[in-house]
Amino acid sequence: MKHLRSKLLATVVALPLATAALAETPDGVLVVAQNIDDIVALDPAQAYEFTSGEIVTNVYDRLAQYDAEDPTELAPGLAESWEIDEEAKSITFTLRDGAVFHSGNPVRAEDVVFSLSRVIQLNLTPAFILAQLGWTPENVGDMVVADGNTVTITYEGDFSPAFVMNVLASRPASIVDELTVMENEVDGDMGNAWLNENSAGSGPFSMDTYRPAEIVRLTANEDYFKDGPNVDSVILRHVAEAATQQLLLEQGDVDMARNLTPDQISSIESDEITVETYPQAAVHFLSFNQKTDSLTDPAVWEAARYLVDYEGMTNSIIDGQMEIHQAFWPKGFPGSYDETPYTYDPEMAAQILEDAGVELPIQVSLDVINSAPFTDMAQSLQASFAEAGIEFEILPGTGAQVITKYRERTHEAMLLYWGPDFMDPHSNAKAFAYNSDNSDDNYQATTTWRNAWAVPDEMNEETMAALTEPDPETRLEMYVDLQQKVQENSPIIIMFQASYQVAMDADVSGYVNGATSDFVYYRLVEK
Template identity: 45%
Template sequence: MIFQPTRRGLGKLAVAALMLGASPMALLAETPADTLVIADAIDDIVSLDPAEAYEFSGLDVNNNTYDGLVELDPTSGQMVPGLAESWSVAEDGMTYTFKMKAGITFGSGNPLTADDAAFSLQRAIKLNKTPSFILSQFGWTPENVDTMVTASGDTLTIKTDKAYAPTFLYNCLTSGVASIVDKADVMANEVAGDMGYEYLKNHSAGTGPYILKSFKPNEGYILEARTGHWRGDAKIPKIFMQHVPEAATQRLMLEKGDIDVARELTPTDIEGLSGNADVKMQQDVGGQVFYLAFNQKNENYKNPKLLDAMRWAIDYQGMVDTFLKGTEVVHQNFLPKGYLGALDDNPYSLDIEKAKALVAESGIANPTVTLSVRNASDRMDMAQSIQNTFGQAGIKVELKVGEGAEQLEEYRGRLHDATLQSWGPDYPDPHTNASTFAQNPDNSDEAKATGYLAWRNAYDPGELTAQTQAAVEEMDPAKRIEMYAQIQKQIRETSPFILMFQISYQTGMRGNVGNFFTGGSTDSAAYWLVTK
């Protein structure tokens, strides 16, 4: 027989190829009734050890597997007792006493004691990983922490190196690094004196409502609920987190019902989902703020009129209404909404005529700004809008586009002229942002105080440095709030920072999912309240 290709033969080949692509086993899967399936980009997880976890996704896990002495209520954001039943501060303002709740157990079954709490805080300081600075602010060092944090019976005693605002300590204790770990379990898995560091990277040892059953980086994790949790059992027995980095993919999976919750949707996806009755959207502000910063090594940026002109030459609301489409809200203060003392008034809006007049009053002829911006679509859109409106006001903007890490190096080295940046708070207390925007104890190049945004911009905030320190040491909570209001106003009106936006998270979920709390600007996601 002579091999002779025919149209029918080719057709058969095409059908065969198609059949290969169409598995007969394909299932129209729905999520299991006892499992909440979430899609998110979780490639930021470095470790799940509370002493090291410092990224959004890792903190989400730990918020559900560990508890702290003091907690934030996910429904209201208010501070509530966690593993500590009550607490008090001595007259000197330097000694705190926490009485532990009785009858609480860890996932291992071991009972919780004050000794576990002391061990956990000591361990975080001794391991000295990145988030340890949240606790070392209280004068704790690897050498002295065993005497600064002690346990006796059901009481934990914490000492600080000087008197701070009690709310400062309590707020810091709500952060992930202050989570309480099961000392017996951790030490049973210690390797070469690492205090269970390797073990806790991918195991949980907390009192939280869930236990970590499996974690695969860049793939996902599985949490399983405990029974008899002190806060009441979780409503959904299992959490399955699937790492899905692409937003369009998440959207498709949500529409198909293969996931219950999608946490990385873009404005385009949200718009596309708007007509879908099976899906609903939830909006929550997060902690990240977007701002412009001008390096005062350039003398022009010390001119208050020019700075004021630029504040009036930004189309804040226009950006939110067009390309940002709800992923940001206008916010012109360095404390994010949700933080103690955060101002939420936004006095500036686009006013080209006013900006032009202020440029003229500044006496600077043809001002030019070189704006460093990270090569990401939302930031590029913001930068181009600013370039346009600044241009209308007579301020020429040249964009310098680069990768994030490269731009961070430039910023930390004070080598930029102006930059478009974002800042996420490190812990849920106003001092986290106040200290970086409004404090700069030594403005010299030699100080290399890269942790202070004020230093990075060669900005000497003058008396604000002392005022910010006073605020963190203020014992009267009401007075403390007033102090932060004043500091925010001054930064807003006189500093080389122009705060523009606060991030807003859009969570897509199936219609039957309820009580999904993302943690807002101060906390992480709480899965134990979710229903479906």
């Protein structure tokens, strides 16, 4: 059943959240148990949390967007087509006919101009993503211009059009209904306070209910310009405890549990519940600070790649949470390099060190976040590296302590992870393959600078060339080449890519969970 009467939806929402009736959820209503207390903001110009990203993606559209049919392919959104003028550094978007906001207002070119300019004017957390295009509060009015049903976007900088398109497909580039938003402006906030509790989008769902740390209810947009939604409503129930999520799923009170632990996943025996695993964008790595003399020999870097017990960890302590991946751009997106040539081989590692004349043993401190699975991973590395004479002293600390030390370049070895700010390969290439100024006073939020690795000039040049390369296929080939080079010869040993497991009723299908929270889609769900 695609559409359910509002009376039934109201009944579902009215169920006491702690004592919901022990029965199957209604047809047409997807009920999700999830920890949603991370939400700080829901305005696309401010939203920067995981759950916020999921909601924005399902409520708003962008000119071009990654979508449920294929989260790896940039597809038309509110724009049906676009023309790129590389010489003028501009892209002209033609809006599709008939798209409407949830209010019933038509989607206009003026709404696009307002939405993008609004992000820059408000200058909240995610504004830096759009500001990369050279936009400022003073010039954005000239850089984003409407003409009839077209919008021309101009950018400053030597960027590949593919990079610009990925920036425009990011969360803060979501299009809001100017008329509705400005009706709810208070004290010049451009509707920010109102949008953090309400929605004004054109996406497959509208947000009907939001009670912090309690519930979010999304209702199907029957006038959506693409297929679906196939359910009438999605209800996100805040359930903080993973054990409670599992119990509710097994009792039939929810259709999906989003935050189960690996132990709970492995304990599920019911044929009525399926578990799906989705690769995520974060990559996990071990890195060596090049301020530590004993860690500067490339032979140490090479040997390290054979001293990680990749399969041992993925088959035990990180089972279901990570998969083997040895390149800086995550699998599942254009430009990824998915070859994994390194395996645990301590004899090979010992031979590499011996042939290079490396003096052993090497004693090195390893900083790690003091929580599972990171401390377990550190202990695995400690045991496997000792096989070749590299002795780790594990230094556990809070996330803040570890990251602060990393930013100050005062660590020796570091076990951490990295995720892109937006889904373009340059976001990670700049972090792993670029460092043109390695001086202490040139702080950079990259793994290369933080590990004091002076990246070879050739690699720096290729990274910047890929950013400006106009041909999309050639550009992706350049990023693959960069990944191969970093994989073969750098003090950063990329080991794993995060995975995310979701348990759901066996009758649920069509759920899509891409590599980031911005790529969680409910539009094609059926039950």
